[in-house]
Amino acid sequence: MLFIIFAITTLTFGGKFVQGGVSSYARGSIYFDMSETVENGTVNVEIGNANNKLDFFPYAERNITNYKALKKEDGDSFYHIALTADQLAALRTSTAPNPSSYQPQCTGVGVAWEDGLYGLLGYTVKAVSDDNIEPSITYLLRSTPETIHYIKDGNEVPDELKDNFTDDDIEQSCTGDNLIYATYSIHRGGIVDTTCVLNTVLPDKQFECDDTITTQTYKKYLSQYRIGEFKSASYKEVKQMVARFGVVRVKQVGLIVGWQKISGVDNWIVAQQREDKYSWVDVPIDLNQSFFEGTVIASDELTGTDGVQTLRVASWVVFISLLLPALALFF
Numbered sequence: 001m002l003f004i005i006f007a008i009t010t011l012t013f014g015g016k017f018v019q020g021g022v023s024s025y026a027r028g029s030i031y032f033d034m035s036e037t038v039e040n041g042t043v044n045v046e047i048g049n050a051n052n053k054l055d056f057f058p059y060a061e062r063n064i065t066n067y068k069a070l071k072k073e074d075g076d077s078f079y080h081i082a083l084t085a086d087q088l089a090a091l092r093t094s095t096a097p098n099p100s101s102y103q104p105q106c107t108g109v110g111v112a113w114e115d116g117l118y119g120l121l122g123y124t125v126k127a128v129s130d131d132n133i134e135p136s137i138t139y140l141l142r143s144t145p146e147t148i149h150y151i152k153d154g155n156e157v158p159d160e161l162k163d164n165f166t167d168d169d170i171e172q173s174c175t176g177d178n179l180i181y182a183t184y185s186i187h188r189g190g191i192v193d194t195t196c197v198l199n200t201v202l203p204d205k206q207f208e209c210d211d212t213i214t215t216q217t218y219k220k221y222l223s224q225y226r227i228g229e230f231k232s233a234s235y236k237e238v239k240q241m242v243a244r245f246g247v248v249r250v251k252q253v254g255l256i257v258g259w260q261k262i263s264g265v266d267n268w269i270v271a272q273q274r275e276d277k278y279s280w281v282d283v284p285i286d287l288n289q290s291f292f293e294g295t296v297i298a299s300d301e302l303t304g305t306d307g308v309q310t311l312r313v314a315s316w317v318v319f320i321s322l323l324l325p326a327l328a329l330f331f
Contacts, residue, residue, distance in 0.1 A: 025231035026061065030241075030296060032228045034060040037188045041146035047157065052164040053150075062228070064237060066302045067244040070127060077260040078239070079269065080246045081126040085280035088257070088271060092134040093122025094278040097199045102138075109137045109199045111176030119271060119278055120249050121191050123257060124297045125221045127246020133193040133221070142203050143189035144178045146170055174202040183227040186297065190223035224300045231293040235285050238292050247271070250294040253283060 025031065035045045070080050082088035097118075102109040112118040112135075121135040150157050150165035157165045170181065178185075189207050195216060196209040203210055209218045230241070239259060241248045248256045255278070258269035266285040271278040 027232055027234065028064050028237055029061050030064060030228040030230045030298065031059045031061055032226045032298070033183055034226070035184070037145050037184055041188075042149045043145045043147070043184050044149050044151050046154075047150050047152050047161075047165060051161065062298075062302070064240045064244065067298060069240075069243040070246055071243075073239070073243045077258070078243055079258045079260070080243075081123050081257050082280070088278065088280045091122070091126060092132050093119060093126065094271070095134075096276040097134070097137075097194075101198070101200050105201050106138055106141075106174035106199070108141050108174050108176040108179055112137045112140075112179060115176075115179070116249050116255060116273065117179065117182060119255050119273065120247060120295065120297060121186075121222070123247035123255065123271065124225075124245060125191065128299075129221055131193075131221065133191075134195075134199075136192045136194050136197040136199055138174060138199050138202055139189070139192050139197040140182065140185050141174055141178050142172070142197075142206050143185040144170055144172060144181050145184050145188065146172075172202065186222055187224060187226050187300075190220035190225070192218070192220050222297060225297050226300065228296050228298050229294070230296070232290070233292040233294075234290045235287060235292065241296055245296045245298055248294055248296050250292050252289070252292060259285065 035043050037043045082091065088094060096113050097109050099110060109118075112121075118135055118137065121140075122133055125131055125133050125135070147170065148168040150167070152158065152161070170178065172178075192209070195214055196218065197203050198210065198213060207218075207220070209216060230237075233241075238248060238250060238256065242256055242258060246257065250256055253268055253270055254273065255271040256268050257271050260267055260269060260282070262282060266287065267282040268285055270281045270283050272281040
C-alpha cells in the first residue's frame, strides 16, 4: 500500500521523491499515472518489469504541445477563466466551503481547499466548460476506487510475484486521506457541482445527484481527465500550460490563471489563497527561473500537434520516510 500512497501523492500533491536509474523529468513534458479503473471500482496497475511495489512507478509522458491551446496566445497577456479581479472573485470556486457544514464529519473538504486541489478543480472546469461551479469534494471522495490490483503486460501477475503484489483494499472515507487517489477518482467519475452533491457528508451513492436536495439532471465535468505533474519547467512552458489548461498549480507561485505585462514587467495572474477566498494578485515573473514544478488537470484526449502517448514504467528509489505523512501539502 505504501507504493500507491507515494505514487499518487507525488502526482496529486507534489510529494518528494528520490530518483534511481532514471533521467530527470524532461522539459516540456507532463507525467500522468495512466492506470485504468474497471467497472467494479478496481484500479489495474501495470507493474512492468518490477519485482515489488517499491521499485516502480507507472507513468505516461506527454508533451505540453500534445494539447491544443484554449484560445490564441498573446505574448503580453492571457486571460481565460476571468478577465478582471472582480470576475475572479465572483466565481463560486473562489469562496471557501463553510467549515461548519463539513466539520467534523468530512474533513477532506477542508484539506482539498487548503491544499489547492479545490481551486484547481473548479477553475479547470471553468476553463474547459465555461461553467461556474463549486466543486463537490464529497462526491470526489465517494468516487475513490475500492481496490488496487496489479497486472503484468495486461495479464495477472506471475505466481512467483504474487506475494509481492497483493491487492490493496481502500476504505471509503470522508477524511483527506483518500485524496491521495484523486487522479483515479477524477478519471473515474469526474466532478460535480454542490447543487448536485453538497459538501457536507459522504453521499450514499456514487455517480449521481442527491435526490433529497435536487431534481436536476446529473451533470459531471472532467470525466476521463487526470492529474499530471511537471518539473524543471521554464516560465515559457508554464505559460504554454496556462494557455492549454486554464490554470496551473505551481509550487513556487500558487494557482496561476493567466499573465499580463504591467509597466513593461511580465506578471503572473495568481489566484492567491486567503483563509476563506481566492483573490487576484499580480506576481512578477522570475524570467531566470527554469525549475518550476507543479500539477495540472488534463484530458486523456490529445488535441495538439502530436497525439502520441508514451507509456513507461520507471524504477524509483524511494525513501520510506518521505511517504509519511501521505498528504504532504503542496504549497
